Amino acid sequence: MRALSVIPLLLSVWPAAAPAQDMAGDFDYYVLTLSWSPSWCRATGDARDADECERGSGLDFVVHGLWPQYEQGYPEYCDTDERDPSRRETQAMADLMAPGLALHQWKKHGRCSGLSAAGYYDAMREAADRIAVPVLFDGLSRDIALPPAVVEDAFLEANPDLTFDGTTVTCQGDALREVRICLTRDLDPRRCAPDVRRDCSRPRVLMERVR
Structure with a gap:
């Protein structure tokens, strides 16, 4: 029985298994994640003097990222043999997102896609091109407060291939944060797994006017 007393000591010095990469x-x-630019500017961008938050930028929904997902959870910062994008490649994304964000999205999400950096950026661009932003929000000229379901319904109406269980709206505080759209690996609409469907629970969300 005395020998059992060494087991806790052995467990304390035995190296823990490394998490699977x-x-x-x-x-x-x-x-595909689309951020409402005025909300991001108020929460983050203004403090950074971000160019996209300047008056006259005209930005409404902008691409935040294209994120590989599991049916439960998601991968991130994967090992890959693909090289990181060049400055020219990230600068070429400036019409879609800030170059710094483009690099961050590659490092955290794009490396998990199995694509090259150029291929990942092409996929992000193609996914964004397939989604129409509702006319209701195009160049919004005044602050409005809407039920989140109205925002979601507007995207479903503008994109007949999207489904209720494949689109979700998120908020941060009182403001609309993002619209998230689930797509197959071929970039066709599909349902979201339950851990992605976390709709904003607020009765109304603020959509600040476009700058």
């Missing part, structure tokens, strides 16, 4: 290309579907 997420593998590039091993995922189930994508989430």
Whole structure:
């Protein structure tokens, strides 16, 4: 019986198993995330003097990222043999997102896609091109407060291929934050897994006017 007393000591010095590394290309579907630019500017961008938050920028919904997902959870910062994008490649994304964000999205999410940096950026651009922003929000000229369901319904109406269980709206405080759209690996609409469907629970969300 005395020998059992060494077991806690052995357990305390035995190295813990390292967490499994997420593998590039091993995922189930994508989430295309569109941020409401005025909300991001108020929460973050203004403090950074971000160019996209200047008056006259005219930005409404902007691409935040294209995120590989598992049916539960998601991979991030995967090991990949693909090189990081060049400055020219991230600068070429400036019409879609800030170059610094483009680099961050590649490092955190793009490396998990199994694509090259150029291929990932092409996929992000193609996914964004397939989604129409509702006319209701195009160049919004005044602050409005809407139920989140109205925002979601507007996207469903503008994009007949989207479904209720494949689109979700998130908020931060009193403001609309993002619209998230679930897509297959071929960038076709699909349902979101339950952990992605976290709709904003506020009765109304603020959509500040476009700057």
